[in-house]
Amino acid sequence: MSRVMPYQPQWIREDFVDFMAEKINPLWAWKKVKAKLVNIEMLSADFYQLELQPNNHFNAKAFLAGQSLLVTVQIAGVHQQRHYSIVKITETGNIVIAVKRQGLLSNALTRLALGSVLEVSQTQGDFNLDDGSTALLLLASGSGITAIYALLQQALKQNTAPIDLLYFSRDHAFDAALAQLAQQHPQFQYHYFNTIAQPQHLTLALLEAIVPDFQQRASYACGAVGMMHSIQEIYQQLGISARLKQEYFQVPVDESAEAQSVVFLRAQQQFSASTNLLSSAEHAGLRPAHGCRMGICNSCSCIKISGSTKNLLTGEIDHHSNTPIKLCISQAVSPVVINL
Numbered sequence: 001m002s003r004v005m006p007y008q009p010q011w012i013r014e015d016f017v018d019f020m021a022e023k024i025n026p027l028w029a030w031k032k033v034k035a036k037l038v039n040i041e042m043l044s045a046d047f048y049q050l051e052l053q054p055n056n057h058f059n060a061k062a063f064l065a066g067q068s069l070l071v072t073v074q075i076a077g078v079h080q081q082r083h084y085s086i087v088k089i090t091e092t093g094n095i096v097i098a099v100k101r102q103g104l105l106s107n108a109l110t111r112l113a114l115g116s117v118l119e120v121s122q123t124q125g126d127f128n129l130d131d132g133s134t135a136l137l138l139l140a141s142g143s144g145i146t147a148i149y150a151l152l153q154q155a156l157k158q159n160t161a162p163i164d165l166l167y168f169s170r171d172h173a174f175d176a177a178l179a180q181l182a183q184q185h186p187q188f189q190y191h192y193f194n195t196i197a198q199p200q201h202l203t204l205a206l207l208e209a210i211v212p213d214f215q216q217r218a219s220y221a222c223g224a225v226g227m228m229h230s231i232q233e234i235y236q237q238l239g240i241s242a243r244l245k246q247e248y249f250q251v252p253v254d255e256s257a258e259a260q261s262v263v264f265l266r267a268q269q270q271f272s273a274s275t276n277l278l279s280s281a282e283h284a285g286l287r288p289a290h291g292c293r294m295g296i297c298n299s300c301s302c303i304k305i306s307g308s309t310k311n312l313l314t315g316e317i318d319h320h321s322n323t324p325i326k327l328c329i330s331q332a333v334s335p336v337v338i339n340l
């Protein structure tokens, strides 16, 4: 007599479970973090603050001020991803991000209807305060104010040492809130530069005039490429780079570097690269794995078999063979072969 074995599924596909679950509730997923847009607020003409209510896979307790969130949205059937600095996590565990209306995904995000559901990551990144008790210099330009604002709030909670913020911007996003914080906290000095009313760049002379003891402070900078280059140069010249922590919201390109031949060995593909290796590969029609595009998540890590690459965030040139690199922040400075 044959015995009837109970049905034992060998595996269950996560995407199938998610597909079924989201029919019942769009926030439900087996493992994925999803979040519902519950509020949207205008900070300035093109800068919006979005409040997202995540499902219970999101670990709000792991959040450290200065971290960011990878947001995924489907636009015209294609998954688009981008990193946004987290302004704060509310007391109810909602995630607040600020989004400048520029680029495909950011534009789409600011036009979403309340109640829309997005896929988001856990909090990511290490742009955090090292020590809350030292004097700080904070530098921000443009959208970089989001991460700096989060660090400032954290520092004010735990720090009575002096904090100076230099903020270069074309608009007034966060300006009123920052001015108010300066009134409430005597240790905080706020220096705002409206770069439309009065063009102003970050220079050594400006730093010395406004924050004479800046060389002794822990410094944090997040902003556009111009400001980030200036601060990097100033700190390198003074030999105090170790005191500076930087977070890019836009990976710079070395425009002086010539286009180089890049080979993805296993895929047997060759292409010419004149920007970061991820974008150059995509431009050539390839689809390497990636996530944040900012050097944070490690999704694009791979082994460089030979050739020289430049780390676009630190400026370091790597000539080693068989060494790991991140495609999104590496630019070829000689012909390169990659194990992909």
Ligand code: FES
Pocket: 289, 290, 291, 292, 293, 294, 295, 296, 297, 298, 299, 300, 301, 326, 327, 328, 329
């Ligand atoms: S895509 Fe995240 S590190 Fe490169």
